[in-house]
Amino acid sequence: xxxxxxxxxxxxxxxxxxxxxxxxxxxxxxxxxxxxxxxxxxxxxxxxxxxxxxxxxxxxxxxxxxxxxxxxxxxxxxxxxxxxxxxxxxxxxxxxxxxxxxxxxxxxxxxxxxxxxxxxxxxxxxxxxxxxxxxxxxxxxxxxxxxxxxxxxxxxxxxxxxxxxxxxxxxxxxxxxxxxxxxxxxxxxxxxxxxxxxxxxxxxxxxxxxxxxxxxxxxxxxxxxxxxxxxxxxxxxxxxxxxxxxxxxxxxxxxxxxxxxxxxxxxxxxxxxxxxxxxxxxxxxxxxxxxxxxxxxxxxxxxxxxxxxxxxxxxxxxxxxxxxxxxxxxxxxxxxxxxxxxxxxxxxxxxxxxxxxxxxxxxxxxxxxxxxxxx
Amino acid sequence: xxxxxxxxxxxxxxxxxxxxxxxxxxxxxxxxxxxxxxxxxxxxxxxxxxxxxxxxxxxxxxxxxxxxxxxxxxxxxxxxxxxxxxxxxxxxxxxxxxxxxxxxxxxxxxxxxxxxxxxxxxxxxxxxxxxxxxxxxxxxxxxxxxxxxxxxxxxxxxxxxxxxxxxxxxxxxxxxxxxxxxxxxxxxxxxxxxxxxxxxxxxxxxxxxxxxxxxxxxxxxxxxxxxxxxxxxxxxxxxxxxxxxxxxxxxxxxxxxxxxxxxxxxxxxxxxxxxxxxxxxxxxxxxxxxxxxxxxxxxxxxxxxxxxxxxxxxxxxxxxxxxxxxxxxxxxxxxxxxxxxxxxxxxxxxxxxxxxxxxxxxxxxxxxxxxxxxxxxxxxxxxxxxxxxxxxxxxxxxxxxxxxxxxxxxxxxxxxxxxxxxxxxxxxxxxxxxxxxxxxxxxxxxxxxxxxxxxxxxxxxxxxxxxxxxxxxxxxxxxxxx
Ligand SMILES: Cc1cc2nc3c(=O)[nH]c(=O)nc-3n(C[C@H](O)[C@H](O)[C@H](O)COP(=O)(O)OP(=O)(O)OC[C@H]3O[C@@H](n4cnc5c(N)ncnc54)[C@H](O)[C@@H]3O)c2cc1C
Ligand code: SF4
Ligand code: SF4
Numbered sequence: 080x081x082x083x084x085x086x087x088x089x090x091x092x093x094x095x096x097x098x099x100x101x102x103x104x105x106x107x108x109x110x111x112x113x114x115x116x117x118x119x120x121x122x123x124x125x126x127x128x129x130x131x132x133x134x135x136x137x138x139x140x141x142x143x144x145x146x147x148x149x150x151x152x153x154x155x156x157x158x159x160x161x162x163x164x165x166x167x168x169x170x171x172x173x174x175x176x177x178x179x180x181x182x183x184x185x186x187x188x189x190x191x192x193x194x195x196x197x198x199x200x201x202x203x204x205x206x207x208x209x210x211x212x213x214x215x216x217x218x219x220x221x222x223x224x225x226x227x228x229x230x231x232x233x234x235x236x237x238x239x240x241x242x243x244x245x246x247x248x249x250x251x252x253x254x255x256x257x258x259x260x261x262x263x264x265x266x267x268x269x270x271x272x273x274x275x276x277x278x279x280x281x282x283x284x285x286x287x288x289x290x291x292x293x294x295x296x297x298x299x300x301x302x303x304x305x306x307x308x309x310x311x312x313x314x315x316x317x318x319x320x321x322x323x324x325x326x327x328x329x330x331x332x333x334x335x336x337x338x339x340x341x342x343x344x345x346x347x348x349x350x351x352x353x354x355x356x357x358x359x360x361x362x363x364x365x366x367x368x369x370x371x372x373x374x375x376x377x378x379x380x381x382x383x384x385x386x387x388x389x390x391x392x393x394x395x396x397x398x399x400x401x402x403x404x405x406x407x408x409x410x411x412x413x414x415x416x417x418x419x420x421x422x423x424x425x426x427x428x429x430x431x432x433x434x435x436x437x438x439x440x441x442x443x444x445x446x447x448x449x450x451x452x453x454x
Numbered sequence: 455x456x457x458x459x460x461x462x463x464x465x466x467x468x469x470x471x472x473x474x475x476x477x478x479x480x481x482x483x484x485x486x487x488x489x490x491x492x493x494x495x496x497x498x499x500x501x502x503x504x505x506x507x508x509x510x511x512x513x514x515x516x517x518x519x520x521x522x523x524x525x526x527x528x529x530x531x532x533x534x535x536x537x538x539x540x541x542x543x544x545x546x547x548x549x550x551x552x553x554x555x556x557x558x559x560x561x562x563x564x565x566x567x568x569x570x571x572x573x574x575x576x577x578x579x580x581x582x583x584x585x586x587x588x589x590x591x592x593x594x595x596x597x598x599x600x601x602x603x604x605x606x607x608x609x610x611x612x613x614x615x616x617x618x619x620x621x622x623x624x625x626x627x628x629x630x631x632x633x634x635x636x637x638x639x640x641x642x643x644x645x646x647x648x649x650x651x652x653x654x655x656x657x658x659x660x661x662x663x664x665x666x667x668x669x670x671x672x673x674x675x676x677x678x679x680x681x682x683x684x685x686x687x688x689x690x691x692x693x694x695x696x697x698x699x700x701x702x703x704x705x706x707x708x709x710x711x712x713x714x715x716x717x718x719x720x721x722x723x724x725x726x727x728x729x730x731x732x733x734x735x736x737x738x739x740x741x742x743x744x745x746x747x748x749x750x751x752x753x754x755x756x757x758x759x760x761x762x763x764x765x766x767x768x769x770x771x772x773x774x775x776x777x778x779x780x781x782x783x784x785x786x787x788x789x790x791x792x793x794x795x796x797x798x799x800x801x802x803x804x805x806x807x808x809x810x811x812x813x814x815x816x817x818x819x820x821x822x823x824x825x826x827x828x829x830x831x832x833x834x835x836x837x838x839x840x841x842x843x844x845x846x847x848x849x850x851x852x853x854x855x856x857x858x859x860x861x862x863x864x865x866x867x868x869x870x871x872x873x874x875x876x877x878x879x880x881x882x883x884x885x886x887x888x889x890x891x892x893x894x895x896x897x898x899x900x901x902x903x904x905x906x907x908x909x910x911x912x913x914x915x916x917x918x919x920x921x922x923x924x925x926x927x928x929x930x931x932x933x934x935x936x
Contacts, residue, residue: 092808
């Protein structure tokens, strides 16, 4: 495999202290778990140090069969990166756990050790070019777009097919603010789910198509409401010479938007791809603070608890995904929030599903912005 | 012997089914990958990886008992595991076909008794979990310098007798309950006699002491009552620099003799100090070679009096009082009295670190000699000077001038060759230290215990017989001894 020595060396540097399983204890002296997969499944294999040990054994030829436990421990991890953020505070790790775990998934996928659910997503993408296998197109209001616009909104599969209220809101915001924008004529899945589940080969065609389309569009800025798509463009796509921005970065840049603040107590949930992966913590808060009162939760920013849906978990381990989301909802309620607001369609979808019987609203920040934006 | 008995895979899948019937399907597995995740700790240069045959995660003591009885009937080795962070390969199997008994699900704090100043915990309770609750009563456990993710019960049972606060002394265990391989429950101290588990020396000999501090164990401790210590609001920290190990010993003696300071730790300027201050980002090389960290605390009146005396001793101690950023003092306070979290930064010291140490108990009078032999042996086997580190923790009430010493080497954990050097170092050093004179090893783990057992005469025989009585089928994790 690629960089095998580097990977093994990183694994040897894990000293199994398990501090990555909890948020910083000092100064508040509260025991706050950080690793959803370890907390839910309990065995060492589901915490970062155990997973690394399994990876070592694979690389050193000790594990030669894809047992159920192997597939579960590798794929029932949201690759949220919380373990890495904690680890790097106390050790000098060279390779982040998410990188290691993605390399592990590539290694497994290379051997054909892959979950049926993840393979099915790849098949759907191959057939329909979107991760949900939907055959219809998400419709943007006719005449609303401008094919010469500098701004291109990359909608993403989840906002197009599962939480369209996010895409709708973003488009309305552009309209209300008078921002000229375009969308891709033929938007294909960015490939995030394939990269995250180790199916890198299958993503190549998607990357090539999207790069070509964006180049053709002449856009200078691509705006994303989905941090997973943004991360994929940032980390897995070639440089297209265009600026890539999350919606909250774009909105912060616009400055005063004439927003009418609501009487709403909201907790902000940091999406892993936006926060830990891309370091975007302040802009979503800046935007949210203009439309609601932010109630801080105990685990935030680098040490945010993951909503539970990333890394292919939602599609293959839905019970675990919903449990993780429910933990987050509890935390938001403890913080005194009436709403839990995220900045990611994937988070919203999972949190919303978990909140079905809760008295807690779940929003994406662009929905609130749209609601509070006066024309 | 069990090694023959459990040979075939089919037998094992039956065993896993039997175990699942006891603890529930999701709590026992023989899955190869899951077992692999328990196969190695950071001590792998010395204790190579080995898979347990299955993992069992009991949820209560009745399940523990049933698992042990099953294992005893079939003579299957059992390795209790609370958090697995022992840094000595203590939970890595010796024998094929071992059951790893992961006790982390048993994580209830059974009682915090502020009047008695005690806490009773199950094995899965970590120092962090316990402090979160005890601080509500202005109480805290005695902390090791281990990450606060380790088990309180396992640490005290292993005899974690040195800790971040010298004032706590060296015995934090009061009594416990242990399940033996034959399924019998053994209660120590006053626990055996009444519902009041608050006195160590209840009936007959000090059984609590006899069972603990083995390199492994002879049963499974399912609950333990430990001492709690007071948290004071008045605190003051001092950092004093010295160029050698000898000069500060007089000062340490004075502080200990007059019982003035809660925490007293002599560390070199390149290793544990980084954890005590909570940052890698400071020009540590600009500090004197050794830094004595002192924390004074107490109730009004007593605190001021102690502080005054500490300052008086400090003036004549021959060291340089250091003026350091205020946040260093607060991290030192947290790490000493609130559970060690940053101490793990020692793993980041040599870039990507690992940590090898010989921990021992001895008198303060031998401090300089321990350091000298540490340096000499390290250099002889090719360990560079800048990898050689040292640590002293004196322990109240200082009879025998009792101190914990740590002869540390921080190194790149992925460097196999360095691992060889450390093996050479150990080979020489264990003998040299035994020659020089020590009170005992921090922990009698594999490698260190063998040359030691040779020297203890008939005691080794008695020890062996004692283990045999409790565990005739030799199923419990013997910690690679006997
Ligand atoms: C940076 C660092 C610093 C450290 N500093 C210190 C220190 O200052 N002081 C100190 O004492 N330690 C220190 N340690 C060592 C270690 O972490 C602790 O000793 C710790 O308490 C081990 O606890 P555990 O829960 O991980 O035990 P485990 O690793 O789970 O078990 C250790 C041993 O106890 C046995 N055992 C576990 N549970 C039970 C049970 N319920 N019944 C019977 N036997 C059982 C196991 O079989 C094994 O032999 C340090 C470690 C690190 C990483
Ligand atoms: S990943 Fe880092 S924090 Fe976690 S156990 Fe390993 S060394 Fe410790
Ligand atoms: S990436 Fe997230 S879920 Fe996976 S091991 Fe790390 S903290 Fe746990």
